[in-house]
Every structure is written in structure tokens, then in C-alpha cells.
Amino acid sequence: MRLALAATLLLAGIASSHAQSSKDPSGTWLTEDGRAKIRIDRCGAGQAQVCGKVVWLKVATTEAGAPRTDIKNPDPKKRSRPVLGLPLIEGLQPDEAKFSGSIYNIEEGKIYQVSLERENASELSVSGCLLKVLCGSQTWTRVPDVNQQAANVGAEPAPQKPAKPAAK
Numbered sequence: 001m002r003l004a005l006a007a008t009l010l011l012a013g014i015a016s017s018h019a020q021s022s023k024d025p026s027g028t029w030l031t032e033d034g035r036a037k038i039r040i041d042r043c044g045a046g047q048a049q050v051c052g053k054v055v056w057l058k059v060a061t062t063e064a065g066a067p068r069t070d071i072k073n074p075d076p077k078k079r080s081r082p083v084l085g086l087p088l089i090e091g092l093q094p095d096e097a098k099f100s101g102s103i104y105n106i107e108e109g110k111i112y113q114v115s116l117e118r119e120n121a122s123e124l125s126v127s128g129c130l131l132k133v134l135c136g137s138q139t140w141t142r143v144p145d146v147n148q149q150a151a152n153v154g155a156e157p158a159p160q161k162p163a164k165p166a167a168k
Contacts, residue, residue: 032138052089072109
């Protein structure tokens with residue numbers, strides 16, 4: 001009897017962790033317009049929440065060559081923050097098959113209510129509302145992690161030493 005109960009609990013735990021991982025939005029995602037990549041990771045107490053930050057921009061600098069900054073932020077003190085590395089998603093909570101909370105829109109300097117839901121392994125549905133009336137959604141596409149790409153690019157084989165001439 002104890003063995004059956006233990007096996008049932010173990011299987012329930014495995015099923016629960018699979019369900020949790022299948023909805024987990026962690027990863028690097030290309031926005032629908034292709035202008036940014038957002039890295040989403042687990043965060044918060046017990047890694048139960050998700051947070052996200054900008055890790056790549058199609059146009060990372062201004063025409064003057066300076067890094068793009070958060071110029072539309074309503075707080076003048078935050079307008080000089082670089083966009084690369086900027087947290088957009090902080091502490092989204094699990095809610096059924098999705099994560100819900102708020103997202104900062106750099107383009108407008110506004111915060112929207114948002115939900116993230118995995119459509120499949122390569123698509124993330126991002127749905128947001130401002131004041132529960134102005135709503136929209138888009139689909140982000142999973143891309144290789146930026147750090148992984150950099151590691152792969154830098155992983156060139158070491159140059160080989162020239163062969164020594166044959167002894168006569």
C-alpha cells in the first residue's frame with residue numbers, strides 16, 4: 001500500500017513538473033516586429049515568477065553612435081538608462097497555463113497588463129492591455145540564446161602550427 005502511494009505521488013510530481021515546464025516561457029524570444037530579443041528567465045522566491053530583459057536590438061545605437069536609451073520613460077531620471085539590459089518584465093505570476101503581470105513598453109514609456117502563454121515550443125503569445133480597454137497581442141518566436149550564439153561564434157578551432165619541414 002505504501003509503495004503504491006509513493007509511486008502515485010512520484011508520478012503526480014512528474015506530471016506536475018512536466019505541465020509546469022511546458023508552459024514555462026523561459027528562453028530568448030524575437031519580438032514580432034523583429035526589432036528586439038527578450039530573454040525571459042525564472043525569478044523571485046522559489047523561481048516561481050518570470051522576468052525578462054532586452055538582450056539584443058536590431059538598431060542598438062542612435063544615429064550619433066550612442067547606445068539607445070529609455071527616452072520615452074515618464075521619469076526623467078530614467079531616460080538615460082541603456083535599453084540593452086533593461087528589464088521589461090518583472091515578477092509575472094503563474095496563472096493557469098500562462099504568466100500574468102505587467103510589461104514596460106519602451107517605445108511608449110508605458111506599463112501594460114500582460115499575459116505570456118506558450119503556444120508551442122517555438123511561439124510565445126504576448127497579450128497586453130492598458131486600462132483593460134486598449135488591448136493587443138503578438139507572437140514572439142524562440143531564437144537561440146544570445147550568449148549561446150556568442151559562445152558559438154567565438155568557438156573557432158585553434159590555428160594549427162605549420163608543419164615542420166621533413167628532415168633530409
